[in-house]
Structures are given as structure tokens and as C-alpha cells.
Amino acid sequence: MSAKPADATRPRAGGDTKKVHIADTALTRQNWYKHVNWLNVTFILGIPLYGCIQALWVPLQMKTAIWAVIYYFFTGLGITAGYHRLWAHCSYSARLPLRIWLAAVGGGAVEGSIRWWARGHRAHHRYTDTDKDPYSVRKGLLYSHLGWMVMKQNPKRIGRTDISDLNEDPVVQWQHRNYIQTVIAMGLIVPMLVAGLGWGDWWGGFVYAGILRIFFVQQATFCVNSLAHWLGDQPFDDRNSPRDHVITALVTLGEGYHNFHHEFPSDYRNAIEWHQYDPTKWTIWIWKQMGLAYDLKKFRANEIEKGRVQQLQKKIDQKRARLDWGVPLDQLPVMEWDDYVDQAKNGRGLVAIAGVVHDVTDFIKDHPGGKAMINSGIGKDATAMFNGGIYYHSNAAHNLLSTMRVGVIRGGCEVEIWKRAQKEGTTEYVRDETGQRIVRAGEQVTKIPEPIPTADAA
Ligand SMILES: [Zn+2]
Ligand SMILES: [Zn+2]
Numbered sequence: 121m122s123a124k125p126a127d128a129t130r131p132r133a134g135g136d137t138k139k140v141h142i143a144d145t146a147l148t149r150q151n152w153y154k155h156v157n158w159l160n161v162t163f164i165l166g167i168p169l170y171g172c173i174q175a176l177w178v179p180l181q182m183k184t185a186i187w188a189v190i191y192y193f194f195t196g197l198g199i200t201a202g203y204h205r206l207w208a209h210c211s212y213s214a215r216l217p218l219r220i221w222l223a224a225v226g227g228g229a230v231e232g233s234i235r236w237w238a239r240g241h242r243a244h245h246r247y248t249d250t251d252k253d254p255y256s257v258r259k260g261l262l263y264s265h266l267g268w269m270v271m272k273q274n275p276k277r278i279g280r281t282d283i284s285d286l287n288e289d290p291v292v293q294w295q296h297r298n299y300i301q302t303v304i305a306m307g308l309i310v311p312m313l314v315a316g317l318g319w320g321d322w323w324g325g326f327v328y329a330g331i332l333r334i335f336f337v338q339q340a341t342f343c344v345n346s347l348a349h350w351l352g353d354q355p356f357d358d359r360n361s362p363r364d365h366v367i368t369a370l371v372t373l374g375e376g377y378h379n380f381h382h383e384f385p386s387d388y389r390n391a392i393e394w395h396q397y398d399p400t401k402w403t404i405w406i407w408k409q410m411g412l413a414y415d416l417k418k419f420r421a422n423e424i425e426k427g428r429v430q431q432l433q434k435k436i437d438q439k440r441a442r443l444d445w446g447v448p449l450d451q452l453p454v455m456e457w458d459d460y461v462d463q464a465k466n467g468r469g470l471v472a473i474a475g476v477v478h479d480v481t482d483f484i485k486d487h488p489g490g491k492a493m494i495n496s497g498i499g500k501d502a503t504a505m506f507n508g509g510i511y512y513h514s515n516a517a518h519n520l521l522s523t524m525r526v527g528v529i530r531g532g533c534e535v536e537i538w539k540r541a542q543k544e545g546t547t548e549y550v551r552d553e554t555g556q557r558i559v560r561a562g563e564q565v566t567k568i569p570e571p572i573p574t575a576d577a578a
Contacts, residue, residue: 141274160269163230164338171331178327183319188329191228191311192337193373193399198226199237199341200373200400207286208238211388211417212404216291218412223295228306229337233296235286242281244345245385248360252279257349257361265346307334343371348378356383356427358434366397374398383427384419392424437552445559446522449476455527464499470526471497473506473566477527507568518564 142154202222205211214222223234231237240254247253254273257264286292295302308330315325352365362382369376369390374397377390391398407413460477464470469481471494480487480494487494489511497505506513506521513521550558 141272141276143272143274143277155271157270157272164266164269167331168335168338171327171335174327175332178323180328181319181321181324184315184321184324184328187311187315187318187325188333191314191329192333194225195229195306195333196337196340196373197400197403198222198224199229199231199337200375201404202226203231203234203237204241204344204375205388205400205404207234207289207292208241209385210285211386212408212413213415214407214413215411218407219289219291223291224302224306227295227299227302228310228334229341230303230307230334231338231341233299234292235283235296238286238292239281239283240278242283243279245382246281247279248362248382249349250279251277254278255345257346261346261350264349265342268345340371340373341375343368344375344378347371348376352376352379354379354431356380356424356431358431369397374400374402380424384424386417387419388416389418434553437554437556440552440558441554441556444523445519445557446525448557449525449528449565452476452525453527454530457529460527460529461499469494469498471502471506472500472529473497473521474503474568475529476525476565477529478521478524479526480524483524503566503568506566515561515564518567519559521566522559522564 142151145151147155202219203226206214206219206222226234244253244255249256249258255264255268260267308326311329311333312322312325315329316322347365347368348363349361350363351368352363354363356379360382362378364377364379366376368378374390375381377392377396377398380392381387381390388404389398389401391401404413404416408416455477460470460472469479469484471478471480480498484491484494493511505511506517550560552558
């Protein structure tokens with residue numbers, strides 16, 4: 121069924137099945153309120169604002185403050201150890217009591233159901249930084265932190281992921297079906313009950329351990345989507361945005377080693393060094409000792425190191441590319457030997473070493489071995505002199521020399537070393553991933569393996 125183009129402008133009787141999602145229309149002064157996800161605005165901005173206002177009247181008791189911090193860790197770990205590392209990534213397995221606990225306290229963090237959260241997070245990993253990433257940092261830091269929830273998103277835009285395992289988990293299903301009840305019970309009633317029954321501070325429990333604690337847990341864990349894709353180093357891969365930083369780790373209960381995490385998502389750890397802050401990892405490990413968690417997954421150190429070495433290599437390549445290694449040999453003009461000798465005779469300070477001609481005119485006065493020595497090589501084949509005949513030049517000297525090269529002597533002429541190299545095919549060079557030649561110490565073209573003894577050096 122295809123409509124003629126003219127029909128498209130006419131009003132139709134009945135609903136249009138291809139209705140455009142509000143997120144795919146331009147934001148204007150008339151329709152902006154339709155773009156806003158008001159339910160989320162209530163949960164992540166409205167209720168916290170109400171809590172802040174209430175806090176002006178409700179005094180904060182010490183016991184309630186301590187309880188709020190403890191409950192902050194419980195609910196925060198519900199997200200990091202539960203929603204994230206258990207359900208989104210299956211980086212370990214948990215026995216039923218622990219799964220129920222994590223589904224409960226995770227619900228108390230008020231960040232959506234496990235099913236909804238894990239699905240979005242799997243899309244985030246699969247389509248990182250693309251349009252299908254539900255909280256792509258490429259759309260801005262604020263978008264990745266809050267904007268993606270505050271503004272309506274077209275659910276069809278989010279990348280597809282497999283959540284069949286979550287659909288088979290009765291705890292996940294139960295929590296998804298009873299999500300609002302879970303939020304009210306674990307987000308507000310439980311923290312209020314503990315403070316109320318414990319030390320009579322009902323209202324304080326509600327405001328501080330309930331509402332304001334929700335606000336802090338939300339903002340902290342949202343940082344995994346924003347800060348962890350914006351601040352820090354990329355020791356494993358720098359092609360995408362995830363980064364490692366201790367500040368993010370401190371804020372997010374250890375989720376701050378996010379470059380590692382995106383490379384090795386099914387590892388139950390985020391921090392691999394003992395001194396890095398990852399309380400989520402420590403907690404999972406304790407649960408294992410208690411028999412509540414098992415099958416903790418880890419990538420082999422060998423695999424982790426490979427990634428690190430490759431990234432280091434890439435950084436070295438970038439550093440190397442910024443340095444002057446001299447004109448590449450294949451881009452140098454070819455000179456006849458006689459032409460070389462003639463030019464040197466006519467006052468140009470040319471020195472041929474290993475078949476490569478160098479213009480040392482401006483360097484003669486700076487030569488550490490003195491003017492006379494360098495002058496003695498001009499217009500000659502100075503290969504042997506340079507490589508030990510007179511002085512066994514340093515690695516730095518070979519490097520410096522390469523920046524002065526201006527030509528190569530035509531093959532099959534006077535320069536024996538160059539000839540030999542061409543014959544043996546040893547002019548094949550190691551190149552980095554951008555095709556730049558890698559010149560290792562001792563492998564400069566002017567360097568010959570054995571010092572050449574000459575008559576006057578003997
Ligand atoms: Zn991420
Ligand atoms: Zn993740």
C-alpha cells in the first residue's frame with residue numbers, strides 16, 4: 121500500500137500508523153513541554169527539590185546522617201554490583217537471597233527497573249558513542265548525565281540488545297512488574313522506618329535517608345555515563361570515549377575505571393590494581409567468601425596487558441610521528457657519484473655515508489670532533505670513517521645525521537654498503553600503523569653492523 125505523494129498533505133480519516141515520535145521533531149517554544157519526560161523530571165529533579173526545601177525545617181540528627189550514608193552505600197551497591205555488574209554484564213552469579221537483596225536496594229536508588237536499566241546499558245556498551253547509544257557522550261556531557269532521561273527519547277532509536285537471560289530471571293521480572301511499589305518501599309518507607317523505629321526520627325529518615333539520599337545516589341551513578349566518558353586516561357583503547365579516573369571511581373563506588381570496563385565488560389572488577397578504589401569489587405568478593413556470590417569472572421592478565429601494550433605502542437607511534445627523522449629515503453633525489461663529487465668540490469659540504477648524501481655545510485662549525493675531521497669526509501665515501509674508521513659515532517650522531525640527508529647515490533656505484541643492502545633486500549623497514557618508518561636505535565641507514573677497520577685506523 122503506497123500513497124501517492126499528493127495524498128500526503130491531505131488530512132486523513134483515522135489514525136496515521138506512521139506517527140512521528142516527538143523526539144524526532146524539532147524543539148520549539150510551542151512544543152518544548154511535549155519533549156520533556158515529566159515522570160523522570162519528577163523522579164530526578166522534582167522530588168530532590170522537595171527534599172531540599174524540607175531540609176530547611178527538618179533538623180539533621182547524627183544517627184540519621186550515619187544511617188543515610190549507610191543506606192547510600194546499600195542502594196548505590198544495588199546499582200553498581202546488582203544492576204550493572206550482575207544483571208547488565210553477568211560478571212558473576214548470585215544466589216537467590218542476594219539477588220532479591222540487590223533487586224530491592226537497587227530499586228531504592230530510583231533509577232528504573234533492572235530490566236529497563238540493563239537493556240539500555242547493554243545498548244550503551246554495544247553502540248558506545250553512536251546514535252544507538254542511549255546516553256552517548258557525543259551529544260554532550262549534560263545529555264549523557266541527565267538529558268537522556270529528562271528529554272523524551274524515541275525507543276526505536278536505541279540499539280537492539282539481547283535480554284533473554286533477564287526475561288528468564290524471576291527476580292528481575294518481579295521487580296519490573298512491581299517497580300513503583302519497590303521504589304516507594306525501598307526508596308522512602310524503609311529508610312524512614314529504620315530512623316523512626318530506631319531513634320524516633322521519622323521525618324528525618326524520610327527527608328535525609330530517603331529523598332536526599334536518592335538524589336545523591338542518582339547523581340553519583342549518573343556520573344558513570346557522563347564523567348567516566350569525559351575525564352581521565354585511556355590506557356586500553358582511545359578510539360571511544362570511556363576513560364579511567366580516580367575521581368569518577370570515588371564518586372561511583374569504583375565504577376571509574378571505565379576505559380578498562382568497556383574493554384573487559386564481563387570482568388567483575390573495574391579496578392585491577394589493589395590500590396585503586398573499587399568498593400563494588402571488594403563487596404562482591406566478600407559475598408563470595410560468604411557463599412552468596414560465585415563464578416566471579418576475570419580476564420587473564422595476559423589479555424589485559426596486551427591491550428595496554430598496544431595502546432602504549434599507539435602513543436609511542438604518535439610521539440615518533442611528531443619528530444624529525446629526516447626526509448624518507450624513497451623521497452630523496454638520486455645523485456650520480458660524479459655529480460656528488462663535483463658539488464662537494466664546488467663548496468657544498470656534502471658527505472656520503474652508506475650511499476646517502478648529507479649536507480653538513482651548516483654543521484661543520486658545530487661538529488664535536490672538530491672541523492678538520494668532518495672536512496676530511498667531504499666529497500668522499502665516509503661510510504667507514506663514520507662507523508668506526510676514525511670515530512665510532514654515537515646513536516645520537518646517526519639520528520642527527522639523518523636530518524641532514526639530501527640525496528642518495530645511484531645504486532650499483534661506489535657505495536658498497538648501500539649496494540649490499542639493496543642486494544640482500546635488507547632495505548625492508550619496520551613501519552608503524554600509519555605507515556611511518558620506525559627507526560630503532562642502531563638501525564639507522566647510516567649505521568653498519570660491524571665497525572669497518574681502515575688502513576689508517578689500524
Ligand atoms: Zn560507559
Ligand atoms: Zn557497563
